[in-house]
Amino acid sequence: MSLLFEPLRLRDLTVKNRVWLAPMCQYSSTDGMPDDWQLVHLGARAQGGFGLVLTEATAVVPEGRITPQDAGLWNDAQRDAWARVVDFVHSQDAAIGVQLAHAGRKASTYRPWAEAQGTVPAAEGGWDTLAPSAEAFPGYATPQEMTPEQVAAVPRQFADAARRAHEAGFDVVEVHAAHGYLLHQFLSPLSNHRTDAYGGSPENRARLLLETVDAVRAVWPEGKPVVVRVSATDWREDGLQVDDVAAVAKELAGHGVDLVDVSTGGVAPAEITVGPGYQVPHARRVREVSGMPTGAVGLITSPAQAEQVLVDGAADVVLLAREALRDPHWPLRAAHELGVKAGTSRRPAPDGQGIAWAPQYERGAWR
Template identity: 55%
Template structure:
């Protein structure tokens, strides 16, 4: 069988194929609440045949949102609409996942089409936190350095969010430790200048993520998979790098993490990133080979042939598509046709299925 359409078992969950909808912020919520946009956006990708659909960065706390319009899961009132979404995804034969996130010093910023940089307090913004008091960029808010109580709250918020995710029907949790958000900020020596047990050495900088993983696993059943998204490199001298990513991935495997979603960048403004088709796949391949953990490849993967080659070459176990899924919600259906694979279509769409 074509690798792209081989099932993949992750603990007690089996994906019907290796095609994953990457988490993509929609910036369309109010007070963290999902709505019909999210139902249709995520539901259409389930109708389109994706094996796993990971919901956008969903804030574990009010202050952990990137923008005022981010999804949230910090209160029980968020759950009924999220449950409606997961029920629909499951009914289409796909697996619902959720990315749990805290934006850290990149919080309280405008959604892309409403402005740039910091949302002022008098315009609906809020105080932000980080490992230190350095802002991400000149037009971003200046964070308050987390103290011991603040770090405990972050860990507690992730733990509670994992419990709510279970109640809402998600079957996969991904922890967002990439793109310059809070957990990544602690990993990178460029953003983490702390001198306590959470800063300095590699062991100290990874401490918060490992504690969040442990707290999440306390609430997340053994039979359900846990994924971590890493930025494998800051693409900047002196920053987080691929060697450290391999070392961390090996640690995460021993802590109950099942797969590393391998992205890059996001922690340094205007980093020299060599963007191009498959530019991040090398990191998925290296982490898979050297850390002995399953990986997902993401980043400008746009064609079935590209996705199949990544899997066939053993560089990753899954491929995650983002913008291509915005352009083509039914990518798996068209990919199957292009690769000569017979797959089941939704009964409602069967009459449009191409025939040999």
């Protein structure tokens, strides 16, 4: 038996295994509309055996996009376009979640392969950005400090997108509070220098995240799980530390959150020691302190390495990012390497093991 291929139940949703596709920006939309790129990108990973596939950071408002080419979920046309992707992923016996996001001061930037870098000017389709404080991320334009009214609008914006996500058929909502985007900007003392109820103490800096989760949970069906992605450390002595974020995760448990997806960094430049599984200890610590199920991500590449994360109790699920770009069928390969017999249309998977070949591809299972 492999822990990677054991099902995981969150509320009324049973995800067939614990190998999940991490959210990865695609920068390939026009006016926030998902299209054939998202269908093929997410659909291929569903075919490849991932139990849950998560969309790219999906903006809740136009000004919340990281780049002008980001996908969104702020109108019904986008909802209907996402429904096509959701239906195909479901047809491959996989679950699908949407990562809802607002980029804050890191919005309106050029996509990575553009010739220019930094903030996109209005003449090229950019816009003025918003943040907790009027302090720029290095290399980007200075944002406007959000007014109390603008802060109060954020939970409603996430809730409206979550309602559309349910209408589109998504199984999971993930609230993006990591990588230096808006909710992380409020959490971190490196980017939040407000003096009102949303700044200063750790409790005040966490207030907007908790209010946003409450607003999402209020419109999201009781039987469907909510996940929150956090950066467990800012990798700086004057920034968030893992126990700070673990305390927030513990509080999230009382606000209807079902799993914490643990990443790191992004709110400010920092020296990060990167290596295989370098973020796994943070997932373990958040899990230990908060009592919440966690997901681990970050240079997890081999099946044996991924399996060991779960065996060690460091996390409850493993999320793959760049490795999944290189190999859309990584779960099927992992099952073979770990000795798990993936099912086919003529031979179900062994009891309790959630991995199977699509009928069209099952010749690949013949040895």
